[in-house]
Amino acid sequence: EYTYGPIDSESKSYADALTHNFGQIQTLIFSLLFLVQVLFASGILRRIGVMQTYALAPLFSFFSFAAMFIHPAFFTTILAKGVFEVSSGLGKNAYLASFYALREEVRGEAKEVIDGIGKPIGLLFGTFALLALEALLPTDKMIQQTTMLLVGISMISFFVVLPLRAEYTSASKKKLFSELDITEKMNAIEILGQRGHLLSEECL
Secondary structure, three states: OOOOOOOOHHHHHHHHHHHHHHHHHHHHHHHHHHHHHHHOHHHHHHHHOHHHHHHHHHHHHHHHHHHHHHOOOHHHHHHHHHHHHHHHHHHHHHHHHHHHHOOHHHHHHHHHHHHHHHHHHHHHHHHHHHHHHHHHOOHHHHHHHHHHHHHHHHHHHHHHHOOHHHHHHHHHHHHHOOOOOHHHHHHHHHHHOOOOOOOHHHHO
């Protein structure tokens, strides 16, 4: 709540301390994200594969949001924020790597469509969903229902990502047996050599 008028020193000190504490938490989260990216991200991609790594983001987000829904508290909220940032960072690595399953001439266009159209549509959907919840629900139920929405979205995202593994494998197989140049076929061989593909050994 905002009040107009002079701000006393006690309120200003509290606001400064709150900003400082949240700044420290944000710095800690992004420092953890940096360490995970530098030390573990490539190893995780190699060990479990691109699409499995991509599926980790909604799966980890589901568990953290579920914990926040079951036990809403400052700690679970910060935990959910940290898990979301770290898992999203890993998911972005897998997301960028997945484009190499496409032909080079369509790779850039596909990324532009997803980043330029798909992501803004998702942001608009999320914004309108929050506005609808704010308009329809009482204030004391807002946080609970928003958390429930996040739990549902993360679970739906997980089940949407799972079938993409077969599509990822299929696209790589088509590249391998196509008339494309040797560079594209080497990309396909590298992808099919990763973990998580079904029956890729037969192709190789």
